[in-house]
Amino acid sequence: MKKIFILFAVLMLLSCSEDPKQFSEEANLEMLIGLDNSKITLREILYQHKEKKVLIDVWASWCKDCIVGFPKVKALQKEFPDVVYLFLSVDRSNPSWKRAIKKYNLKGVHYNLPKGQNEGDFVDFINLGWIPRYMVIDEKGEISLFKATIASDKKIKEALKK
Numbered sequence: 001m002k003k004i005f006i007l008f009a010v011l012m013l014l015s016c017s018e019d020p021k022q023f024s025e026e027a028n029l030e031m032l033i034g035l036d037n038s039k040i041t042l043r044e045i046l047y048q049h050k051e052k053k054v055l056i057d058v059w060a061s062w063c064k065d066c067i068v069g070f071p072k073v074k075a076l077q078k079e080f081p082d083v084v085y086l087f088l089s090v091d092r093s094n095p096s097w098k099r100a101i102k103k104y105n106l107k108g109v110h111y112n113l114p115k116g117q118n119e120g121d122f123v124d125f126i127n128l129g130w131i132p133r134y135m136v137i138d139e140k141g142e143i144s145l146f147k148a149t150i151a152s153d154k155k156i157k158e159a160l161k162k
Contacts, residue, residue, distance in 0.1 A: 020125075027122045032045065052083070
């Protein structure tokens with residue numbers, strides 16, 4: 001009985017913990033692939049956009065929910081034109097990823113997470129269980145919205161307005 005109580009207490013503490021405000025060192029150092037096949041870390045990408053808000057859209061070309069969300073993301077781009085829109089694809093096929101960018105006319109900054117949806121330090125850090133996944137990074141480089149799974153989630157607009 002005592003073990004069950006301890007397990008329950010630990011689970012309650014974990015579920016009550018706040019969302020992280022910074023990426024882990026491992027997530028920051030994960031190598032991503034650019035459209036030109038260059039390699040770059042998440043930290044370097046975020047540094048390129050320091051002092052700007054960044055909306056991260058984790059998606060895949062085969063994901064129906066991701067595709068359904070694109071018009072809502074495009075509406076956010078019109079409403080918040082000064083925000084950097086960082087699309088991180090979990091496609092394991094670079095040709096599919098690149099074709100989808102053109103097919104859906106996705107404007108923004110594009111990188112691929114070559115280990116896919118189920119592996120890698122970034123997906124482990126954000127506990128990626130579902131795509132699409134939206135995150136907002138504020139001008140100070142802190143994660144102001146850790147998790148949204150629908151592009152129309154009001155928390156995204158709230159984070160972008162802050």
